[in-house]
Amino acid sequence: xxxxxxFSKRKSAPVARERLxxxxxxxxxxxxxxxxxxxxxxxxxxxxxxxxSVDSDKVQVKMERGKAVSTLAVDIEIPxxxxxxxxxxxxxxxxxxxxxG
Amino acid sequence: MAKVLVVTSGKGGVxxxxxxxxxxxxxxxxxxxxxxxxxxxxxxxxxxxxxAERRVVYDLINVVQGDAKLPQALIRDKRVDTLCLxxxxxxxxxxxxxxxxxxxxxxxxxxxxxxxxxxSPAGIERGATLAMRHADVAIVVTNPExxxxxxxxxxxxxxxxxxxxxEKGERIDKHLLLTRYDPARAERGEMxxxxxxxxxxxxxxxxxxxxxxEVLKASNLGSPVTISNPLSGPARAYxxxxxxxxxxxxxxxxxxxxxxxxxxxxxxxxx
Numbered sequence: 001x002x003x004x005x006x007f008s009k010r011k012s013a014p015v016a017r018e019r020l021x022x023x024x025x026x027x028x029x030x031x032x033x034x035x036x037x038x039x040x041x042x043x044x045x046x047x048x049x050x051x052x053s054v055d056s057d058k059v060q061v062k063m064e065r066g067k068a069v070s071t072l073a074v075d076i077e078i079p080x081x082x083x084x085x086x087x088x089x090x091x092x093x094x095x096x097x098x099x100x101g
Numbered sequence: 102m103a104k105v106l107v108v109t110s111g112k113g114g115v116x117x118x119x120x121x122x123x124x125x126x127x128x129x130x131x132x133x134x135x136x137x138x139x140x141x142x143x144x145x146x147x148x149x150x151x152x153a154e155r156r157v158v159y160d161l162i163n164v165v166q167g168d169a170k171l172p173q174a175l176i177r178d179k180r181v182d183t184l185c186l187x188x189x190x191x192x193x194x195x196x197x198x199x200x201x202x203x204x205x206x207x208x209x210x211x212x213x214x215x216x217x218x219x220x221s222p223a224g225i226e227r228g229a230t231l232a233m234r235h236a237d238v239a240i241v242v243t244n245p246e247x248x249x250x251x252x253x254x255x256x257x258x259x260x261x262x263x264x265x266x267x268e269k270g271e272r273i274d275k276h277l278l279l280t281r282y283d284p285a286r287a288e289r290g291e292m293x294x295x296x297x298x299x300x301x302x303x304x305x306x307x308x309x310x311x312x313x314x315e316v317l318k319a320s321n322l323g324s325p326v327t328i329s330n331p332l333s334g335p336a337r338a339y340x341x342x343x344x345x346x347x348x349x350x351x352x353x354x355x356x357x358x359x360x361x362x363x364x365x366x367x368x369x370x371x372x
Binding site: 011012014016017019020021023024027028 | 254291294301
């Protein structure tokens with residue numbers, strides 16, 4: 001592993017760049033306060049919660065500010081029922097499975 | 102028409118005061134009437150970097166509170182006569198700055214000068230928001246380093262929300278000044294590249310100041326680097342940035358401290 005690292009020579013700047021992009025996308029939604037992204041995030045989360053149980057940290061709404069157009073990216077992570085579930089989710093999914101059966 | 106410029110960053114130690122002094126001096130050398138204003142109440146340092154620490158009699162707070170008239174507090178630079186300094190108070194608290202008082206001083210300065218350059222304290226508290234309050238233009242000083250970029254992003258948000266211009270629904274011109282940049286390390290992938298920082302912060306670039314020994318030498322001497330060693334890399338980068346602020350188009354380069362062997366020997370002896 002160490003030898004492999006020596007040869008692949010992982011650069012630190014791309015790591016910095018990636019960490020910043022992820023962090024700032026998140027922080028901008030919080031610090032924005034009344035902005036569109038924060039409102040969208042809350043409403044998307046509310047709609048989702050009606051149908052599936054999602055962790056609020058797993059919903060990312062990103063606005064890429066561009067000169068001509070801005071893009072809105074919504075990234076939602078939904079737990080797959082096959083994976084070990086958290087305590088909260090278990091009864092709901094069990095009920096759903098029973099209904100399906 | 103006078104322009105109020107705030108030099109801000111969020112994070113401390115990235116070069117706000119150095120940049121304020123260097124750009125202020127460069128604009129003044131180009132014949133503009135310039136005042137540099139220290140907003141770092143309690144931790145003033147612009148006077149020291151400008152080499153005027155022993156000439157301070159009255160300060161910004163004395164003027165804000167009406168204890169002194171503005172001309173009494175202004176210190177004219179001995180090297181460039183179109184350059185003035187309005188120092189901060191070292192003993193008082195930042196709460197002594199009132200919003201109305203600052204606004205009044207800013208209006209008075211606008212009448213006397215072409216450029217009013219406000220050196221912001223670090224942080225996002227009252228001192229920093231007061232410094233940016235009346236700005237038409239902002240320079241966001243950033244090091245190619247994660248914590249500095251993060252704090253700059255925060256400050257850009259504040260500039261768009263808390264300035265008088267933003268509240269009136271007007272735009273505030275924001276420029277990125279990348280300081281302590283090392284092109285060789287960036288090329289080797291050890292430092293964030295200019296393009297990386299620009300992509301993350303998405304504000305236009307005013308200039309790239311190379312990491313250089315000349316910056317510390319200049320502050321040791323109490324002279325803005327654009328005065329003490331105008332041919333050095335950082336001085337030329339600051340001078341170009343000042344020209345861009347005045348609306349000139351200058352090709353963006355990263356000037357280095359190139360010196361001949363003979364010149365190097367000579368400089369050593371002189372310093």
